[in-house]
Amino acid sequence: MKDHIKITYGQKSLEALSQKITTKKYSSVFVLVDTHTEQYCLERFFENCPLEIDGVLTMNAGEENKNLSTCEYLWNELSDQGADRNSSLINLGGGVVTDLGGFVACTFKRGIDFYNIPTTLLSMVDASVGGKTGIDLGALKNQIGIIREPQEVVIETGWLQTLPEDELRSGFAEMLKHGLIANPNYWKTLQSLTSLSSSSLEPFIKTSIDEKTKVVLEDPYEKGLRKILNFGHTLGHAIESYYLTHKDKSRLLHGEAIAIGMVMEAYLATHCSGLDAAEADEIKKTFAAFYPQIDITFEDQNEILKLLRHDKKNKAGRINFVLLKAIGSPDIDVEVPHEFFAKAFEFYQSKTN
Amino acid sequence: MKDHIKITYGQKSLEALSQKITTKKYSSVFVLVDTHTEQYCLERFFENCPLEIDGVLTMNAGEENKNLSTCEYLWNELSDQGADRNSSLINLGGGVVTDLGGFVACTFKRGIDFYNIPTTLLSMVDASVGGKTGIDLGALKNQIGIIREPQEVVIETGWLQTLPEDELRSGFAEMLKHGLIANPNYWKTLQSLTSLSSSSLEPFIKTSIDEKTKVVLEDPYEKGLRKILNFGHTLGHAIESYYLTHKDKSRLLHGEAIAIGMVMEAYLATHCSGLDAAEADEIKKTFAAFYPQIDITFEDQNEILKLLRHDKKNKAGRINFVLLKAIGSPDIDVEVPHEFFAKAFEFYQSKTN
Numbered sequence: 001m002k003d004h005i006k007i008t009y010g011q012k013s014l015e016a017l018s019q020k021i022t023t024k025k026y027s028s029v030f031v032l033v034d035t036h037t038e039q040y041c042l043e044r045f046f047e048n049c050p051l052e053i054d055g056v057l058t059m060n061a062g063e064e065n066k067n068l069s070t071c072e073y074l075w076n077e078l079s080d081q082g083a084d085r086n087s088s089l090i091n092l093g094g095g096v097v098t099d100l101g102g103f104v105a106c107t108f109k110r111g112i113d114f115y116n117i118p119t120t121l122l123s124m125v126d127a128s129v130g131g132k133t134g135i136d137l138g139a140l141k142n143q144i145g146i147i148r149e150p151q152e153v154v155i156e157t158g159w160l161q162t163l164p165e166d167e168l169r170s171g172f173a174e175m176l177k178h179g180l181i182a183n184p185n186y187w188k189t190l191q192s193l194t195s196l197s198s199s200s201l202e203p204f205i206k207t208s209i210d211e212k213t214k215v216v217l218e219d220p221y222e223k224g225l226r227k228i229l230n231f232g233h234t235l236g237h238a239i240e241s242y243y244l245t246h247k248d249k250s251r252l253l254h255g256e257a258i259a260i261g262m263v264m265e266a267y268l269a270t271h272c273s274g275l276d277a278a279e280a281d282e283i284k285k286t287f288a289a290f291y292p293q294i295d296i297t298f299e300d301q302n303e304i305l306k307l308l309r310h311d312k313k314n315k316a317g318r319i320n321f322v323l324l325k326a327i328g329s330p331d332i333d334v335e336v337p338h339e340f341f342a343k344a345f346e347f348y349q350s351k352t353n
Numbered sequence: 354m355k356d357h358i359k360i361t362y363g364q365k366s367l368e369a370l371s372q373k374i375t376t377k378k379y380s381s382v383f384v385l386v387d388t389h390t391e392q393y394c395l396e397r398f399f400e401n402c403p404l405e406i407d408g409v410l411t412m413n414a415g416e417e418n419k420n421l422s423t424c425e426y427l428w429n430e431l432s433d434q435g436a437d438r439n440s441s442l443i444n445l446g447g448g449v450v451t452d453l454g455g456f457v458a459c460t461f462k463r464g465i466d467f468y469n470i471p472t473t474l475l476s477m478v479d480a481s482v483g484g485k486t487g488i489d490l491g492a493l494k495n496q497i498g499i500i501r502e503p504q505e506v507v508i509e510t511g512w513l514q515t516l517p518e519d520e521l522r523s524g525f526a527e528m529l530k531h532g533l534i535a536n537p538n539y540w541k542t543l544q545s546l547t548s549l550s551s552s553s554l555e556p557f558i559k560t561s562i563d564e565k566t567k568v569v570l571e572d573p574y575e576k577g578l579r580k581i582l583n584f585g586h587t588l589g590h591a592i593e594s595y596y597l598t599h600k601d602k603s604r605l606l607h608g609e610a611i612a613i614g615m616v617m618e619a620y621l622a623t624h625c626s627g628l629d630a631a632e633a634d635e636i637k638k639t640f641a642a643f644y645p646q647i648d649i650t651f652e653d654q655n656e657i658l659k660l661l662r663h664d665k666k667n668k669a670g671r672i673n674f675v676l677l678k679a680i681g682s683p684d685i686d687v688e689v690p691h692e693f694f695a696k697a698f699e700f701y702q703s704k705t706n
Contacts (some may be wrong), residue, residue, distance in 0.1 A: 068421065068425055072421055072490075075490055075496065075497055076490065076491070079490065079493060079496065079663060085575075106499060107460075107497050107498060107499055108496070108497065109496060109497075110485065110487060110495075110498045110499055110500050111499060111500065111574075132463065134463060137425075137428055137429065137432065138429070140432060142463075143428065143432065143461070143462060144428055144460050144461065144462075145460060145463045146459060146460055146463055146464060146499060147463050147464065221464075222438075310432060
């Protein structure tokens with residue numbers, strides 16, 4: 001990979017980060033937070049990462065702010081606060097902050113150094129490696145961005161204490177995905193968890209990051225293998241976008257949406273990539289144990305399928321999926337006939353036996 | 354350099370480009386033009402580059418449109434017209450089109466292939482190599498962007514026939530700069546030209562591109578040597594920004610602005626980097642022979658100096674210049690005491706002996 005991947009773990013790594021950044025003699029150092037991490041994480045950041053900071057930039061929390069106007073605001077803030085080519089940016093927050101902050105840093109004055117400190121389970125196990133920076137364009141997720149690794153990612157699980165349960169659930173979906181696409185034993189282990197808490201999940205974070213890192217190192221620009229990480233995401237992104245843009249709908253976090261996507265795509269796999277029906281049922285049952293069922297109306301379905309056509313992973317109008325041949329064995333670029341979509345929604349909505 | 358630099362020359366290279374692009378089997382191919390190149394170049398492009406095109410995207414011409422809202426429009430157009438990760442973009446136009454189109458391509462779905470066909474002298478000799486893509490942020494030039502080379506750049510001088518004289522003058526300034534910073538003989542040769550026309554300038558385009566390529570290959574990310582290309586640009590950019598944002602001022606093209614910048618910085622060099630006063634006079638006289646004198650008021654000066662503080666090449670509030678020690682011998686990171694700025698304006702405005 002052109003870019004390096006550097007991940008450090010543990011509370012001491014925050015202190016080490018502050019030393020490293022001091023050694024680099026940046027002309028100025030800025031911290032990006034959102035309104036959540038400003039409230040819940042910033043004080044702890046300063047306690048554990050004793051660094052001289054030239055400015056704290058705050059963006060509004062939430063996926064709906066992962067857009068161009070937030071970038072414009074931050075680029076202007078950096079300019080106004082005197083950031084130059086030798087400045088650096090520390091992104092302290094969940095995936096929205098690290099994705100958007102990474103993009104802002106990569107493009108400000110044609111690129112300044114940036115560091116990510118993910119504070120949610122999802123951003124630790126998913127956004128932390130792979131260098132995918134980016135923002136949404138209208139309802140289209142991550143439509144604009146570039147691929148570049150941060151200088152360093154610090155994984156410190158102390159942040160998880162402040163997270164509500166739905167945030168843990170959201171990250172857990174990506175961990176289950178790592179099992180489903182690459183490691184059946186890991187899937188079995190996670191399946192057997194009886195509750196989701198920061199202490200029950202902490203021991204598995206490194207395994208998930210390692211699984212993802214293996215894939216990303218082999219195919220950084222997603223020409224082939226890396227596509228397996230999109231399992232559940234083709235339908236999941238469309239579902240996420242739909243719930244994001246319909247304010248009368250209940251809030252659906254990224255992982256919650258791709259959990260639905262994985263269940264539906266498990267159904268598609270029984271028709272299009274040879275997944276055993278028993279394994280599809282096992283997948284459905286596992287997700288049902290951890291995730292509340294969402295009621296998706298016929299009208300919702302139609303809107304979701306419209307969004308599906310715009311997914312950036314689709315080539316020239318065909319809708320390609322990453323599907324499972326078996327648990328642990330993914331297949332990429334599987335074309336799915338449109339007639340199966342409605343049945344996939346039915347499968348998700350059907351009662352779990 | 355991480356990215357390759359691939360430049361082809363001549364009318365046949367347009368045909369070769371169409372073959373190359375066909376071979377690549379992109380899912381779709383788009384052409385970006387501005388309202389000028391749509392009118393003057395598009396037909397000739399289709400005649401010489403017989404390619405199946407999926408869509409022509411048009412942006413408004415002019416530096417004032419090299420901004421985020423144009424990018425947003427183009428990203429949405431690409432989405433709406435079904436562009437995907439395997440699409441590609443051909444930028445047909447001057448530096449604004451290739452800079453902005455490059456940025457749009459590099460960031461659309463985290464990067465699609467792009468090809469540049471510069472149609473102005475300036476974009477041939479300057480924007481064609483070095484991979485600097487980008488847009489302006491308010492009055493701040495090229496504040497946002499990334500460095501990535503296009504797949505290929507086609508230099509074909511047939512386009513120059515349609516250019517007005519001020520556009521030739523604008524490109525010529527960068528050619529003179531290449532002489533001043535790297536090749537005294539080339540400077541002498543250009544100095545001796547008696548008129549600026551596409552036929553008088555054509556023979557020198559490749560020399561200029563070669564001079565720039567040498568520099569860029571040695572230091573693609575502008576850590577040191579590449580900074581010499583900014584000669585004339587520190588003041589020049591501020592002057593350009595000022596005239597761009599003041600609609601009651603006469604139009605000043607990029608090269609016309611940096612021509613003024615080079616004259617003023619020649620003066621600064623006599624105080625700060627040991628340039629012989631006779632060489633500074635020679636520089637002033639040469640530019641005076643090719644460029645109309647601009648009247649810069651005291652109020653203009655103040656506004657220009659304000660903009661100077663925001664130049665992205667300035668580290669932490671200090672204003673660093675690339676100055677000449679002698680013609681052909683540049684010096685980078687020269688700090689200039691503020692007291693010399695007013696005198697540099699005076700030097701530019703003074704009568705040429």
